Amino acid sequence: MSAADALPEPDRAGDAPHPRETERLFGQEAAEAAFLEAWNGGRMHHGWLLTGPRGVGKATLAWRIARFLLCDPPAQTDSLDPPPDHPALPRIRALSEPGLMLLRRAWDEKKKRLQAQITVEEARKLGGFFAMSSGGRRVVIVDAADELNPNAANAILKLLEEPPAQATLLLVSHQPARLLPTIRSRCRVLRLAPLPHDALVAAIAQAGGDPAGAELAEGSVGAALALAEGGAEIYAELTALFARAPMDRARARKLAESCAGRAGTDRLQMVLDAVDRLLYRAARAGLLGPGDGAEAEVLARLSPHDAAARDWARLAQEIGDRAGHARAVNVDPVAIVWDALARIDAQARKT
Template sequence: MSDLPQADRAGDAPHPRKTKRLFGQEAAETEFLDAWNSGRPHHGWRLTGARGVGKATLAWRIARFLLTDPPARAETLDPPPGHPALPRIRALSDPALMLLRRPWDDKTKKLKTQITVDEVRRLNGFFGLSAGGRRVVIVDPADDLNPSAANAILKLLEEPPAGATLLLISHQPARLLPTIRSRCRVLRLAPLDAQSLEAAVVQAGGHPAAASPLAEGSVGAALQLSQGGAETYEALIDLFARPQMDRARARKLADACAGRTGAAAYDATMAAIDRLLHRAARAGLLGPPGDAPENEVRTLTRLAPHDAAARDWAQLSQQVGDRAAHAHGVNVDPAAIVWDALARIDAQARRV
């Protein structure tokens, strides 16, 4: 199983449970410790923030803290060195820990597109066999729960087993059931500052130069941009630099994402599309980023000259993300997903 792809691991970077340090999220750590030291910590936590800012790493730090006999009042989430639970947690074999993520499908030979209710049902045995004591469940990410799985998690949040702590990682909270959101205490993780980003990138195996401003404080984005994502984003910026999208170039960009061989190109292209839509929405309100290159400034200025355009791009970002998630879930060809997104951006650009 260790050789199979893992839905909660970003590329070749260390898995979050093996990441040695968490950089730049002292405020979120302090908030959790304050809740713990109050004597009444919440049973359900929702860790939110952009992808790649350390949400999963923090979840695993909290899990190690909770499962290594923490004191009633603690000053740090660091576990005691040499605690016997630490190697079990690292090996995913601790009986008091459960990780829910998109599973591997032996039939299709790829990761499933959702966390299914069958995965959540494993918690019945988990809580039954580990009756008593502190138990921790990590859902990474909770955004991937299908409707049945989400309702099963909701029931646990409504009637939590004794000693249970649920840590729900969420990149896009709007995709969660409102009832799940309302039953969790929120830990918000901010984008990393430049120094923390560079340190985290190096820890993940990247070059310090990968910590570019375009990553916007996200380690995941920095690594992805350094591995071809920057070139893809530049191609996208150039595609929408003119009043009319070059359909032949757009088709070529989409076709590169076709089939299994185009999986990496698909991920990079959808990340670039998401980045463009978010930066366009923000540019409509605040103007283009001051550190943006000249060609991006021109494109963003054309796409989002006022706050009304900002709202439209924000709405389109949500629509494109939802449509892509649904289409990917029912095995629509990735090239068609990308083409649909590009066509929608072009249509919106014409309306500005």
């Protein structure tokens, strides 16, 4: 294994197979059918925006589409499956296919960590890619478009406005509302929904995960894998913090400080995912009731009516925006988590 092969991949979920290595996509037949309808009808768009919650298969679908397009697809077909012996397949898996480029956060050799955003320096490599692959179909996967810094986003916008011949851009986006409106307007949208239970369990098994986290996963394979690898314990700690108001500040500080330093990078994402999960479930509880999960009593206290549901939904957007900006400018992870917890505490005191 080379040094490059050993670097962490920002578009891989934990120890699960990378989306380019995932053979099957479960539960997203409608999105696949929409793409095939465009292909069969000769209405292929040059830009596609794949949206939906984290972990529902957006990147896996992007790679399925890339394999389909780069393996000499017929003009009419009912499947995205490429010929199993096509010579481009091993090159795609090895990221050595000349017609394919993956744009993602790069490794910062100086700081020995992944960069917080996709930089314009990375986006500028697209110019060389299109210059070197002037013949045949070209595919670019951007995973995730939400991580483009402003200059990189403008570089992608220029490509969408003036697309090279036979180019297809596949933009994976967990939160498309944060993208430039001009980017959204120049892409055709494929919306992927949370997976139904049976598809979720099958997808978790394919990823080599434990279905124990399926109940809290809200139809997301990525969430289920994270929950089974420590995320469930973090979520339980988070809900315990808000079992009564005010929160235990010493306990909250301990949770925030667990995200400190380089070793806390993965934990920071898990804590922010837990925060997002709690806010989502609180908003839903105010509309539909708290359900019968382990945190039902906490949700009932936090969100007893629809007005509270709206407050939690607004807070989820606010905290997500603040955390995303703070991470982009390298704010201390402890401060990011503490800010989120303090805002939840302030809202909890109002209900």
